[in-house]
Amino acid sequence: MNNVLVIDTENCYRSAERKAARYFSALYELVKSKNYASVLKEDFKQWGQKHKSSRSWLSWLTGYNRQSRSAAQGQRYIEWLEKAGKLDDYLDRSVSYIYLRDLGKRLNEPDTQARIRTITADVKRMLLHSRADDQGQLLEFISLEKVYRWAQKEQVELAVIWVIGKLKQVADHLPAEMNAEHAQRKLIKIIVGVVMHAIEEMDEAVPPAERSQILDEAIRLGYCYGLTYPFIDDLLDSKALTEQEKLDYAELLRAALSTGIVPDLEQWTGTDNPALKFIHSELSEAFQYVKNVQRPETERLFLEQAYVFFHAQELDRTKQMSNKAYSNEELYIPIILKSASSRLIARSVLRAKEDEEFDRQTFYYGIYNQLADDFADMLDDKAAGAVTPYTYFLTYRGERTDLINPFELYWAVIAYLLHHVYHSDEKTRDVMLGRAIGGLKRFKSKHGAEQFTSLMNSLFVGNDGFKLQIIQLVDKADDVDFLDKLIRDQLVDMLKNEQQQKQAFSEMIQRAREQFNAALLLEAKEVMLPVKQLLYDAANYSLEGGGKRLRPIMSWVMGTQEYGLSDVALMPVLRSLEYMHTASLIIDDLPTQDNAATRRGRPTLHMLHNSATAELTSLLLIQRAIYEQSSLYSFDSTIVLKMMRYSSQKAEELCIGQLMDLSSKGKSLTLQQLNEICYYKTAIAFEAALVMPAILAQVNETEIAALKTYAYHAGIAFQIKDDLLDFIGDASLLGKPVGLDIRNNTSTFVTVLGHEGAQKAMWEHYCSAMDALKQLRPRTMFLKYLLDYIVHRNQ
Known part of the structure; x- marks a missing residue:
């Protein structure tokens, strides 16, 4: 080509x-x-x-009239249609419209009618088994886990993982002057449309492997073609470019379509704009992919x-x-x-x-x-x-x-x-x-x-x-009314709300992190011996290293926003979690264990001092964690003791996990062994962060069991992402060298499953964690956004 x-x-x-x-x-x-x-x-x-x-008698009984239907409350509207006996006709005309508009089919053809009946029945089944949020809007029908479950069924997981990552990149690089929700909606719509074309073009006798290959390519082609809507059509209509930049950009596009070759970025006056550099790079890659799959004719x-x-x-x-x-x-x-x-x-x-x-x-x-x-x-x-x-x-x-x-x-x-x-x-x-x-x-x-x-x-x-x-x-x-309009409105609302929630989530984490950072440092209440001061300084050095503070933030949100506990009353739990976590990292980095030279972008504690100081500092932090937990005076002592017993049990399991990890050095592990180590090393800490405030709030055992299931899958997904970042991550963002696992001959999800297999495993745990959330009573979206953060983070 x-x-x-x-x-x-x-x-x-x-x-x-x-x-x-x-x-x-x-x-x-x-x-x-x-x-x-x-x-x-x-x-x-x-x-x-x-x-x-003709207003249905059901409208009078339920109060669900035309005005409330126009609010498009998703799942509630679908349920009303079913009760009113209108859902079948609603879905039939909606699916028929897609076949007419997008697939270019004649509606009076027997084959088309049969396909419409089949699709209508499938959509009805999915809608009636879907779940709504507090406002009655559809969640599951357009959720990531639903998309990934479909990908597993069709064996196109890698294409879906790829396109999810691409969609996130696009969202992150859309200029502020553009309507982000509508740009993303159009892109998603084109991807779905191209996949629908591919499905309709296939004969039922196509072998499964060939079907998967066709769908994989269609997903990628849909993205590549759909990219033109946000990054050409919407961009040129927006005020993100100057008039001269628009003229230069149009000429660049014209040249690419005339010759089949994308001109260099230097021919565009917007080369000093980082967003435009990304746009040029992404469009070039997409254009080349579309060209490469074409036949000469x-x-x-x-x-x-x-x-x-x-x-x-x-x-x-x-x-x-x-x-x-x-x-x-x-x-x-x-x-x-x-x-x-x-x-x-x-x-x-x-x-x-x-x-x-x-x-x-x-x-x-x-x-x-x-x-x-x-x-x-x-x-x-x-x-x-x-x-x-x-x-x-x-x-x-x-x-x-x-x-x-x-x-x-x-x-x-x-x-x-x-x-x-x-x-x-x-x-x-x-x-x-x-x-x-x-x-x-x-x-x-x-x-x-x-x-x-x-x-x-x-x-x-x-x-x-x-x-x-x-x-x-x-x-x-x-x-x-038509289903595609409902889904469009719901998708735009979802994208808008998610952006707002993610922004709020990010701001909340930053505020919480700043508060924790200020509250974590060990303070001398009296004149101390020089050696004690040395240990305090060493502990504070490790605590000041930054870090995501993910575990105390999880505990804080669940405790205060979900269970109504006081910030002040809960603070000892938050400190204890971070002290235990930091102690485990100090031990993890020692020469006798992972032998890491840097942590959080700085020299590890044993490199700054020596191994003995590092070991003693970790012991000091463990004792401080116990001290903090024993100072939960505003809670019933029986409940505090129950939580402390649980905490000590989790700490014991963390030690088991670390020894399992060390014993596995240089050995080829099975996936089952790797999952077990990951559970003890990572998921246990996630579980403790969620369960400890739940115990203090005296939450029932059924809900605690659901939290543990969520923590298990979220923790393993977190570790898989860590392994993936060690394989292909950016050291400047990670704050530590990449490739450490391979150099240490450590079995990881990447070494055991391969890069692609590890990605699939991470998304499987993502979906399983989302399934666990359905067992909890209605909550804020924190745990969902936490999962999104886990799988999309770059550090």
Whole structure:
């Protein structure tokens, strides 16, 4: 693929433009003659009879009316639909819409109908067994553990692990000027769309290994193609780039699509921006991957379609509202091309076999969605000065009588699709009109009846009969909701909430860490012997080394925020946890054990002093931990003794784990042995941090058992991540040398399972820990974010 493949960009775009012009001409005739209104009159009549609003008796009993449904409370809405006997129809039209819009299928074909029934049943089963948060929003249906469990079933774990990491990187590098949630949502949507295409293209007789390979590639291709939405489309629409940077970036993209080779970053004026460096690097890698999987005969098609998509986007993007002279063709033809190309590319990146019917239907269908989206965003676009068919028409309709009314064109598109493309199919009519009326109902609900009526009067001049028909349908029609809209809203809310929660989580940890750091140091209450001062100084040196303070933070959050314990009363437990942990690290680093020279970016204690001082300092910290626990005066003494017995038992098990670890040096361990060592060395400490405040709060044994299960899997996931970081991590971030395990001939999850096997094991424990959380009563999201931190951390 090193040969330069030069694309005749002008010719391929002109060819696509001529095709779009013929389509636009047919639509223009429908608008000019008003035939779309007469064509749709009977369609509306038949559709309206099926979708007349009739409030269910269940609505009166449950209070779950149309207004509360519009709040899209996810799981609660799904449960209401099931009780009202509406869920099957809701899912059927939702899945049918995906097959129509994204997969280019005809809904009246027996094979398609069978697939829709199967998918609908599967989705229903998942939704009814899903779990909601306190606000009733869907959790499990769009959760990471669900995605990974699917990956295990399809044997594509590595691709899913890869794409999860990539999505995190994108989220971390999105410029602040962009809408992060919508950028991520679009990327996820494209990945899912490409995977759906791959599944639909496969024959049922495809062997499992081949199916896994196809899906693995589809996930990666979906990401690579989807990356263009946040890092090209959204980026160029945002204010993250200067006007000159946008021009340079566009030329760089044009050159890449023309030749198949991404120009060097030096050709872009934004080279001094770290975020733009990442964007260039990531897009280059993605572009090369897509090219590499193409066959010679499909590479040109992919590049040509990509160029048509990009150029149409650019023509549309660079329009200025101040230009009063745009023709109808200039306004609409780029929209036809970009809306069709976006879905054509989703299929072409997979090297799917040619399908003239799919290409034809997709080409005609795209503008239907685009005009619906532009209507929904009309007021925001107008406020931002963005040029769309709606904003341009509303601005210049008084001066330009030749301008096509985009709302009339929208209905003309629907009439053309229903009767010229889908040949008056009843199911297609039900889905398309439901989508159209549903979109208008959402607009009215969002902006109010007054604004909606004003717009209808502005967009329907001289066609009062059709306008009245539309308004009546919007007022009276029911059952026009779609699952993809619900999931979209829930996903955006989830991404937004997660970002806010993660920020709060990060800030909380930082505040807690600062407070702990100040409270941990050993203070001399009297004049001490020099040797005692030496031990105190040595202990404080180790305590001052930083560290994540993960265990006391876990204990603090669970104790104060979950169990309502006092910060002051709990502080001795927090200090004892960190004293025990620091003592274990000092011992761990000794020459007789791991023989580490640095810890937390500084010389280890035995390197600064000597082994004897280090050993005695660790003993001092262990005794201080016991002293702290014995000073829990605000709790019942019986409960404190119970906690201390538990704590001493865990300390004993930690010693067992360390000896097991030392005894394994130079030996090849089985996975079972490794899990056992990890449990005693790492998971036990996680367990203690969660269970000790639970004991003080007198939590029941069932909940403590769930905490122990969570701690077991979270602790092992933590250790696997440590092993992975030792294998490929950054020493400057870790604060210690990488590759230490290999040099010490230490068996780790990476050496036993391999890099890929260790990644799979970590995510398996992640999922198991998340399963354990379901056994706990509703809580804050701390333990979930703790798991996310464990698997995504880089230090």
